[in-house]
Amino acid sequence: MTSLLAISDLHIGYQENRRIVEELRPVSASDWLLVAGDVSEKVSDVEWALGLLAERFEKVVWAPGNHELWTHPSDPVQLRGEERYRHLVELCRNLGVTTPEDPYLTWTGPEGPVTVAPLFVLYDYTFRMPGVATKEEALAIAYDKGVVCTDEMLLHPDPYPTRDAWCEARVAETERRLEARTPGVPTVLVNHYPLVRDPTLVLYHPEFAIWCGTERTADWHLRFDVHTMVYGHLHIPRTTWYDGVRFEEVSLGYPREWRPRSTPPGRLRHILPSPQPVA
Ligand SMILES: [Fe+2]
Numbered sequence: 001m002t003s004l005l006a007i008s009d010l011h012i013g014y015q016e017n018r019r020i021v022e023e024l025r026p027v028s029a030s031d032w033l034l035v036a037g038d039v040s041e042k043v044s045d046v047e048w049a050l051g052l053l054a055e056r057f058e059k060v061v062w063a064p065g066n067h068e069l070w071t072h073p074s075d076p077v078q079l080r081g082e083e084r085y086r087h088l089v090e091l092c093r094n095l096g097v098t099t100p101e102d103p104y105l106t107w108t109g110p111e112g113p114v115t116v117a118p119l120f121v122l123y124d125y126t127f128r129m130p131g132v133a134t135k136e137e138a139l140a141i142a143y144d145k146g147v148v149c150t151d152e153m154l155l156h157p158d159p160y161p162t163r164d165a166w167c168e169a170r171v172a173e174t175e176r177r178l179e180a181r182t183p184g185v186p187t188v189l190v191n192h193y194p195l196v197r198d199p200t201l202v203l204y205h206p207e208f209a210i211w212c213g214t215e216r217t218a219d220w221h222l223r224f225d226v227h228t229m230v231y232g233h234l235h236i237p238r239t240t241w242y243d244g245v246r247f248e249e250v251s252l253g254y255p256r257e258w259r260p261r262s263t264p265p266g267r268l269r270h271i272l273p274s275p276q277p278v279a
């Protein structure tokens with residue numbers, strides 16, 4: 001039976017994670033794989049991993065994570081911001097991998113059809129802690145606590161003045177695309193960040209939530225007929241439900257995170273057909 005599978009946060013800069021990716025295989029030759037960002041910081045690593053997966057799965061769908069968008073000093077590709085994103089999109093197209101810039105796909109397997117939409121929406125510092133009114137105040141608290149996302153140093157928003165301005169543009173463009181989708185067909189949305197804030201409420205460092213999404217997408221799971229929302233970034237793999245909509249955090253995460261778990265790392269999450277609920 002053909003399946004729609006998902007994973008994210010492969011972080012193949014870690015050798016152990018690279019070996020896990022080498023072992024990722026479809027269950028059936030017709031399976032699709034959704035990759036919800038953070039493959040690697042290096043463009044050549046992204047190309048290697050997505051190329052390998054594109055050879056094995058009938059279709060691979062990618063949404064960018066913050067790590068792909070970093071301009072890391074160790075990467076020979078020093079493109080920044082929008083230029084870096086467009087470079088990755090071209091790389092994906094050459095591999096046959098679907099990106100947020102391509103027409104949405106229709107998956108017609110069991111429980112389908114669904115529209116599969118990879119998204120690039122970013123974040124805008126609106127997931128602030130209670131009582132914190134502005135981005136500036138939230139950043140000051142985070143710096144004070146020493147909980148600062150590396151994006152502040154390496155994720156450049158060029159040509160936008162700020163990451164939140166880039167996010168605003170991405171939200172507007174993505175809303176336009178989603179509103180123009182095929183009507184009457186449920187969607188599977190794939191975004192590096194959760195579209196609602198709730199999954200960030202369990203973060204060990206609540207200050208970190210400002211780098212994890214935007215309030216502007218808070219009703220998208222209801223507005224856009226979402227069957228399942230697939231995300232990563234938090235490195236807290238789990239299934240949750242909001243307003244009756246399934247959210248799947250599908251991250252592999254860092255070796256120090258997956259090593260202590262009892263479940264083997266690198267298991268692909270089944271999005272469709274829906275897993276049987278545990279009685
Ligand atoms: Fe990650």
Ligand SMILES: [Fe+2]
Nearest residue numbers: 038065066233
């Ligand atoms: Fe991330």
